[in-house]
Ligand code: TYD
């Protein structure tokens with residue numbers, strides 16, 4: 001009898017440990033380490049058609065490598081096509097992550113039902129009748145789309161051989177299990193093994209595979225980190241469950257840019273593509289209030305628009321108060337000193353309160369200019385146009401400094417419907433065809449001469 005081999009995995013971050021410990025040294029979570037059975041048996045269920053032993057590979061010079069353009073097809077969903085970089089690539093494996101209930105299954109069922117290619121939609125989460133109810137809700141049908149409820153990959157591949165689909169959808173990778181290892185579905189080793197089988201299938205048959213992935217409480221896709229390395233595209237579906245808007249972003253894309261994003265609205269009959277995102281912004285606009293400014297910040301690698309609020313008022317007591325929420329207090333002191341010394345604003349005898357709305361903590365120096373804008377707006381009691389946003393660092397000499405990933409920030413602002421983008425003159429903006437108005441400044445005074453003119 002073969003000896004069963006076991007190892008320990010952190011169920012939160014996927015780190016492999018030699019023995020059980022109470023806390024994972026990688027992600028610092030407690031009680032997440034679980035022993036899993038891993039059998040080193042080469043019993044992959046997708047049998048390779050070409051024997052590795054017989055296949056000949058040899059190194060080539062770059063100029064000798066034949067370039068065959070990626071074969072793509074549209075998904076009839078403009079936003080998804082843009083995020084994918086122009087449609088689905090044959091043989092690509094796309095992983096779609098997101099919070100429960102955000103609409104991952106809805107999005108992929110909608111795609112499966114509208115795409116002209118033959119689709120096999122495999123669900124391990126819902127029964128066929130539940131999926132039928134959802135399809136009825138979406139008011140869509142398509143004789144080219146087959147629904148299968150199955151969680152065993154061997155069974156799934158058996159069905160694939162019969163159906164010969166052009167696109168495979170898996171809802172979700174965490175529900176699958178393969179016979180070749182013992183661990184339970186959703187465990188690190190099952191996710192690694194089943195996704196390896198699916199990736200092999202995708203590459204060998206040039207069939208695109210769309211995988212849905214659950215996320216853990218940190219917002220990362222649950223399972224081994226290596227899953228994100230193995231797939232070609234990682235998409236994140238996000239939004240506030242209390243609001244109807246959803247944003248689809250790509251975190252990784254081997255076939256396109258990760259700066260693109262798609263916007264949807266969740267309606268009672270499915271997801272609607274939002275091609276004019278300024279409607280989102282306009283719906284949030286109140287009467288013109290002074291003391292607020294919008295900053296473009298980066299959260300990890302992703303741009304994010306945040307609102308900064310400032311209140312500047314005459315100090316009642318001797319020592320003026322300076323309070324911040326979500327922003328570094330020392331940095332606020334620095335900015336106030338710069339404004340006083342370099343731009344001649346007398347804030348020394350004023351209380352200054354600064355707040356980043358939404359309760360988030362931001363360290364990105366690119367929000368400096370928006371902080372300055374909010375403070376001056378409150379001080380002068382002049383509102384800043386709500387379709388203006390800012391991204392620049394402020395230096396000690398009052399100079400406006402460039403920030404990282406400027407093109408991504410501009411694209412995001414444009415997509416979200418902002419009309420004017422204020423940033424440093426010294427940024428290296430590579431793409432030229434932005435429709436958003438760029439105001440490029442090098443000093444604080446210049447920025448405010450244009451804003452409060
Ligand atoms: P779902 O696709 O099941 O989310 P996920 O797969 O990411 O967990 O979406 C579920 C939510 O979407 C649910 O709360 C109901 C809502 N919904 C609509 O508002 N309209 C619709 O047409 C559908 C199908 C779902």
Ligand code: MG
Nearest residue numbers: 104105125171
């Ligand atoms: Mg679902």
